[in-house]
């Protein structure tokens with residue numbers, strides 16, 4: 001598949017031809033049409049996958065289409081290091097050959113004067129490290145009011161290098177509603193949290209690493225009645241002889257109930273949630289890491305910040321209300337180039353949540369039945385939007401510490 005199918009204009013196609021780029025890389029195939037269409041993008045891609053061209057080419061096309069005389073900075077690319085800023089700058093210059101477009105690089109550890117001189121010549125695309133950018137903004141040496149796109153490149157590295165405060169300060173000074181492109185090689189809790197604050201209905205793009213064993217997460221979905229989920233979980237773990245299984249539930253109550261059930265089935269299990277003391281949580285995690293217990297059951301909130309390497313199995317006992325949490329959950333497995341398996345148990349009434357996940361990940365998943373655990377076709381479980389809205393509303397209310405209209409069932413309150 002050549003570049004011509006991606007919607008790029010003729011002059012960019014001839015530049016690519018001259019550069020000897022014959023076919024787009026996977027990240028380019030996936031990202032270029034989305035960026036051209038103006039969408040926010042959240043992409044998992046490492047340097048070396050062709051990610052710079054994946055955002056530079058469509059952005060060059062968008063800016064040249066909008067460009068007016070004396071235009072201000074339209075695109076801002078933030079990079080963690082001076083070297084990357086220089087590389088990205090060179091890429092923009094290379095890809096915009098023959099077009100009337102100015103790209104400037106601004107980074108710390110070098111005199112600001114030549115950078116200011118370059119900016120005064122006109123700048124459509126600014127590639128900058130966070131510290132230097134902040135200096136330029138605070139001293140009012142640049143105007144970002146006409147910015148249309150922000151690219152955060154190597155977001156994970158940026159956070160590792162402690163740039164979060166700078167980034168937050170920069171974000172406050174950018175116009176609202178701009179297109180944001182978020183690139184990160186990994187998605188840990190901090191990166192995920194940052195992406196959530198920055199992106200608006202992002203298109204998710206994940207590509208395998210180049211020159212490394214691809215990180216592969218097999219995603220399997222079992223349709224099962226809710227009351228049979230605990231038995232199916234125990235069966236899957238036992239029959240497949242899985243060790244080190246992280247299980248997610250939506251509520252604290254479900255964590256406790258499932259841990260109890262699994263223990264009854266002879267599977268050593270540690271429960272973790274917000275009502276457990278820090279000591280109990282640390283002990284549970286330690287026992288899980290050292291293999292003393294086979295299963296860790298946790299809520300999404302309790303699982304944040306858990307750093308467990310080489311995890312092979314994740315089970316979604318219940319699908320999350322927030323589809324992005326699904327990506328976060330399954331990202332716990334298949335780390336560092338290892339294969340991983342993410343199993344989700346889906347009851348009839350959770351099918352709308354599966355549809356949300358499919359929409360978010362632009363994927364279609366096959367719901368399979370496990371022999372002996374086939375769903376009862378007469379099950380009267382219903383799914384309707386009213387119920388969903390009420391659940392979401394209650395979740396939010398509980399997060400804010402407000403009262404909800406959840407009726408306690410048989411005197412036992414449902415805890416989250």
Ligand code: AMP
Pocket residue numbers: 020021022023024025028046047048049050051052053
């Ligand atoms: P990046 O991941 O953006 O750092 O790009 C890695 C290298 O791949 C750079 O040297 C690019 O010039 C090169 N490159 C990017 N896209 C292509 C392509 N479609 N075909 C050939 N080379 C490419």
